[in-house]
Amino acid sequence: MERVSLKVIARELGVSTATVSLVLNGKNQNGRVSMDVSEKILAKAAELNYVPNSLAKGLKMGHSKSIGLIIADISNVFFGTLALHIQNYAEQQGYTVIIGNTNEDPEEMLKMITFLNSRQVDGLIITPTEGGEFMVKALLEKEKPLVLVDRIYPDIHTASVMINNFEISYRSTRQLLNRGCNNPAFISYKQDQVHTNERKRGYLEAMQDAGHHVTDKIKEVSYQNLQEDMDGAIEELLQMSPKVDAIFFATNSISISGIRSLLKKGLLVQKDIQVMCFDESEAILLFPFRVPYVKQPIEAMGKRALELLIGQIERKEKSGQQIVLEAELVV
Amino acid sequence: MERVSLKVIARELGVSTATVSLVLNGKNQNGRVSMDVSEKILAKAAELNYVPNSLAKGLKMGHSKSIGLIIADISNVFFGTLALHIQNYAEQQGYTVIIGNTNEDPEEMLKMITFLNSRQVDGLIITPTEGGEFMVKALLEKEKPLVLVDRIYPDIHTASVMINNFEISYRSTRQLLNRGCNNPAFISYKQDQVHTNERKRGYLEAMQDAGHHVTDKIKEVSYQNLQEDMDGAIEELLQMSPKVDAIFFATNSISISGIRSLLKKGLLVQKDIQVMCFDESEAILLFPFRVPYVKQPIEAMGKRALELLIGQIERKEKSGQQIVLEAELVV
DNA sequence: TTTTTTTGATTAAACGATTAATCTTTTACT
DNA sequence: AGTAAAAGATTAATCGTTTAATCAAAAAAA
Numbered sequence: 001m002e003r004v005s006l007k008v009i010a011r012e013l014g015v016s017t018a019t020v021s022l023v024l025n026g027k028n029q030n031g032r033v034s035m036d037v038s039e040k041i042l043a044k045a046a047e048l049n050y051v052p053n054s055l056a057k058g059l060k061m062g063h064s065k066s067i068g069l070i071i072a073d074i075s076n077v078f079f080g081t082l083a084l085h086i087q088n089y090a091e092q093q094g095y096t097v098i099i100g101n102t103n104e105d106p107e108e109m110l111k112m113i114t115f116l117n118s119r120q121v122d123g124l125i126i127t128p129t130e131g132g133e134f135m136v137k138a139l140l141e142k143e144k145p146l147v148l149v150d151r152i153y154p155d156i157h158t159a160s161v162m163i164n165n166f167e168i169s170y171r172s173t174r175q176l177l178n179r180g181c182n183n184p185a186f187i188s189y190k191q192d193q194v195h196t197n198e199r200k201r202g203y204l205e206a207m208q209d210a211g212h213h214v215t216d217k218i219k220e221v222s223y224q225n226l227q228e229d230m231d232g233a234i235e236e237l238l239q240m241s242p243k244v245d246a247i248f249f250a251t252n253s254i255s256i257s258g259i260r261s262l263l264k265k266g267l268l269v270q271k272d273i274q275v276m277c278f279d280e281s282e283a284i285l286l287f288p289f290r291v292p293y294v295k296q297p298i299e300a301m302g303k304r305a306l307e308l309l310i311g312q313i314e315r316k317e318k319s320g321q322q323i324v325l326e327a328e329l330v331v
Numbered sequence: 332m333e334r335v336s337l338k339v340i341a342r343e344l345g346v347s348t349a350t351v352s353l354v355l356n357g358k359n360q361n362g363r364v365s366m367d368v369s370e371k372i373l374a375k376a377a378e379l380n381y382v383p384n385s386l387a388k389g390l391k392m393g394h395s396k397s398i399g400l401i402i403a404d405i406s407n408v409f410f411g412t413l414a415l416h417i418q419n420y421a422e423q424q425g426y427t428v429i430i431g432n433t434n435e436d437p438e439e440m441l442k443m444i445t446f447l448n449s450r451q452v453d454g455l456i457i458t459p460t461e462g463g464e465f466m467v468k469a470l471l472e473k474e475k476p477l478v479l480v481d482r483i484y485p486d487i488h489t490a491s492v493m494i495n496n497f498e499i500s501y502r503s504t505r506q507l508l509n510r511g512c513n514n515p516a517f518i519s520y521k522q523d524q525v526h527t528n529e530r531k532r533g534y535l536e537a538m539q540d541a542g543h544h545v546t547d548k549i550k551e552v553s554y555q556n557l558q559e560d561m562d563g564a565i566e567e568l569l570q571m572s573p574k575v576d577a578i579f580f581a582t583n584s585i586s587i588s589g590i591r592s593l594l595k596k597g598l599l600v601q602k603d604i605q606v607m608c609f610d611e612s613e614a615i616l617l618f619p620f621r622v623p624y625v626k627q628p629i630e631a632m633g634k635r636a637l638e639l640l641i642g643q644i645e646r647k648e649k650s651g652q653q654i655v656l657e658a659e660l661v662v
Numbered sequence: 663t664t665t666t667t668t669t670g671a672t673t674a675a676a677c678g679a680t681t682a683a684t685c686t687t688t689t690a691c692t
Numbered sequence: 693a694g695t696a697a698a699a700g701a702t703t704a705a706t707c708g709t710t711t712a713a714t715c716a717a718a719a720a721a722a
Contacts (some may be wrong), residue, residue, distance in 0.1 A: 005708055018670050021710060025624045034670060055390040056708035059677050062385060066450075074418070075411040084406045084432060096429055096450055100422075101415060118382045119397075119427055256613045263619055282587045283614035288594055336678055347702050352680060365700060387678035390707050 068116035169202025188250035252279035500533025583610035625653035
């Protein structure tokens, strides 16, 4: 079965490929192609089930109508949901999304950028990993359309979409204190990234404003060795006096792991100890106890990021706009 | 900044693009290009940071080195994990994966196939939705490399990767019976697909072999209206006499939803009622009670599917091999 | 009738790569 | 020395599109 190209349609109809191209792209305005021929071409294209070859088109036009999405791990619900929305919205705009996973490893991030570049993606949406600053700088210099999402590098100015990490974290901590907790602790990843740091700062400031001076109730766990570190961290927290009576978990994976650790120790969550989580999850909904959590506007994040990116791609906008969306505290 | 193409390298070095292409593709065997020139080209390519334009290459070679992965919903952990593994493995082989979501809707499936075809994907891995038979037939006629995964259409012969649904379901039901349950029920999606049907058949046969005659203890819920249907289904099951003392949930999303429903009703899982789930999940690990579940070999599924597909693409294998992998019962 | 304008189509180059066919120079053989 | 073979490079066509430039015929204007 012969592949149906413009040439085939042109041959069958005895016209040139130029004419066919013009018609199929709706560029037959003001007396370029006669009605008669137009219709014939449209009909034939439909009959033969013509689909344009996007490789050829992309080559000629200088853009691929595809974008790269680089995230930590597509099997994580947060990123999966983000990817879903970006894809849906991108498809509406005629763009293809190619996803790459970094697993929070800068080497993987570099590999993915190179790979996606060779695929001629028109732009990139990235949740950057620690240690990836130089890659982002390089992309900026090449004027590659780029939007960072979920996190940014503090000393590099790029277009980005984030949530109000500090504020929501402040409010969440506040909420714990208001509910009568006296010694809320905080657990996050051992990494130096803005979103994490801001959440930490939100916790700290809320504590200070409430007259607490804390340094030892902040624990950090590693991404690679989550559950073990978590068990250790929680063990330490429970040893403290005065007693830690609440824990604020700074990400979704940490929340799950943390609660698991607490349950393993036989503690009654929301009774022996209060918790505050990040992101909603199936797991949290399952508990007989209500768990307050920070709900990120994931769909909006994806949508805005894509809008920013497409603006850069199609309208050469060089705004470097930094969008901050409001997360919601669900209690 | 000028895009670096073969032409640029050739110009700078005063050689032809043909020579550059030959060297960069390692086709300079048996006296095609001199060592001297080879090295110069390699050096220059590195210096200029040359990355081949895959659109041009794909156009010329007649393949894009990309494949399409069509799944129901990337934000579902099962599919997310599947996608992760397929991507990792594909990247190793130099392939790009483009993911499309159907949301179990055949119209979306058709849209995605058309879309991916226009992107010139070299092949497709699909978890087909109900009502998509004609599309798969059309792909087969066009001899498009294709592998179905997770489910198949019973009356269309295609390459596929599935798990042993019937057997694992039989064994799981058996397990419930052995543990002393007398009236295990079964809940699955309201859909006519092989994998679901086979799981149902496994349950039924195990029940019959144990001397039970069941027709009314099988409930079906809709994909679109999961939680409500679930609440209803479980309500009905609990009304029955003799009392339903166990429930086998046929997929991961159903398991979560089902347990949620049970907990809402204030039942003590594994005490008032036993459950058996499909797929592992964070949620299940969190419970103070142990929940037995069917563990699918997701990584292997992805890997085998990709192997099959690449075999068809690169070696024109027309095997139509149907791979069945063993799921594991974790208790 | 001749010239100009409008209408409707074609030509041909280009995008960036690949590769069969060809050409030129050097080396080896008798 | 003369010729054949080997080595090392280039030419040119091609993949499927797009589009500026051009051309031809018909209609309108002079």
